Amino acid sequence: MKHIRTLLATVFAISLLLTNVQLAAAEDQVAEAQLQLVNLNTASAEELSEVLEGVGPARAELIVQYREQNGNFSSVEQLLEIKGIGVATLEKNKDRIQL
Missing domain, CATH: 1.20.5 (Single alpha-helices involved in coiled-coils or other helix-helix interfaces)
Incomplete structure (x- = not known):
């Protein structure tokens, strides 16, 4: 038993x-x-900083400025051209980004 x-x-x-x-x-x-998604080509700085990990208001503003100066993003990897955004930040956010 x-x-x-x-x-x-x-x-x-x-x-x-x-x-x-x-x-x-x-x-x-x-x-x-x-998982929230954000479009790099249309999102405001506020939206970018809310959705992307490791991207605060100042860095989000740099993304918007880059877009205004260079036109729409054609690849997610272009984020690496923005000061303060490295490979680790890009990898953390790839699934959150739309073009």
Whole structure:
């Protein structure tokens, strides 16, 4: 009888663990779906600083100024031409950017 209880407890623990793994995967999918997007060619400095990680108001204003001086962005990688935006910032934000 003791072995049956142990077996049932183990099965229950495994079932609970699998449920938690499934819930975590579902939460990740919801988070990805809720990821805000920003268009580099139309967004205001305020919108850029709200959506992009590591981009505050001053850097967002530089993005807008770059766009005004050089025309629309044709690639996301052009952000690297803006002072203070490096590869790490670009990589963190690639999924948030539209052209």
